[in-house]
Amino acid sequence: MTSCKLGWLLVAVLSAVVAVFAYKFTVGEVKPSTDGRMEVQLSTDERNALLLEMRTWLQSAQGVLAAATAGDFAAVASTARASGMAAEAETPASLFRKIPLEMKQLGFDTRQKFDDIAADAEKLKDRQHTITQLSIAMNNCIACHAIYRFSDTGK
Numbered sequence: 001m002t003s004c005k006l007g008w009l010l011v012a013v014l015s016a017v018v019a020v021f022a023y024k025f026t027v028g029e030v031k032p033s034t035d036g037r038m039e040v041q042l043s044t045d046e047r048n049a050l051l052l053e054m055r056t057w058l059q060s061a062q063g064v065l066a067a068a069t070a071g072d073f074a075a076v077a078s079t080a081r082a083s084g085m086a087a088e089a090e091t092p093a094s095l096f097r098k099i100p101l102e103m104k105q106l107g108f109d110t111r112q113k114f115d116d117i118a119a120d121a122e123k124l125k126d127r128q129h130t131i132t133q134l135s136i137a138m139n140n141c142i143a144c145h146a147i148y149r150f151s152d153t154g155k
């Protein structure tokens with residue numbers, strides 16, 4: 001085989017490898033669930049980490065609402081930031097492969113929305129604006145819960 005042919009073969013093999021990774025990254029590790037949703041297959045630790053993240057989101061949502069009602073915009077900002085992009089660092093890296101792209105996008109968008117709530121609270125100090133932002137952000141909670149659930153593969 002000439003070195004040119006070998007080069008093309010190498011390109012073809014590498015392209016196939018990249019395509020497989022890209023596909024896995026897009027679809028993630030999911031199975032249809034008994035309740036009609038899609039079940040994301042996770043290890044015990046990964047599932048626990050994500051459920052903890054979820055409880056933090058619920059806490060932030062309540063915290064934003066309580067602080068906005070009290071007109072305490074510094075508290076709105078700090079409680080919203082606890083669920084913002086910076087907290088993403090706590091998410092285990094192994095999850096990026098397992099979570100479908102659509103779910104990742106909804107997750108990142110939710111974090112971004114909490115960061116926007118924090119930034120706007122500091123800038124505008126407008127209670128109605130904060131509450132409207134939270135209400136819109138919580139549509140992401142509803143959308144994702146309607147499509148996905150987590151299963152514990154025990155590994």
Ligand code: HEC
Nearest residue numbers: 051054055057058103106107110140141144145148149150
């Ligand atoms: C990107 C998808 C996604 C988004 C966005 C999302 N969740 Fe979840 N959440 C899930 C999944 C999946 C579960 C597990 C449900 C199951 O297995 O039945 C879950 C579970 C939970 C739980 C249960 C936690 C536990 O300990 O059992 C709470 C509380 C929760 N979510 C709150 C929220 C709130 C509040 C928001 C919005 C601010 C939100 N979630 C946004 C995917 C999401």
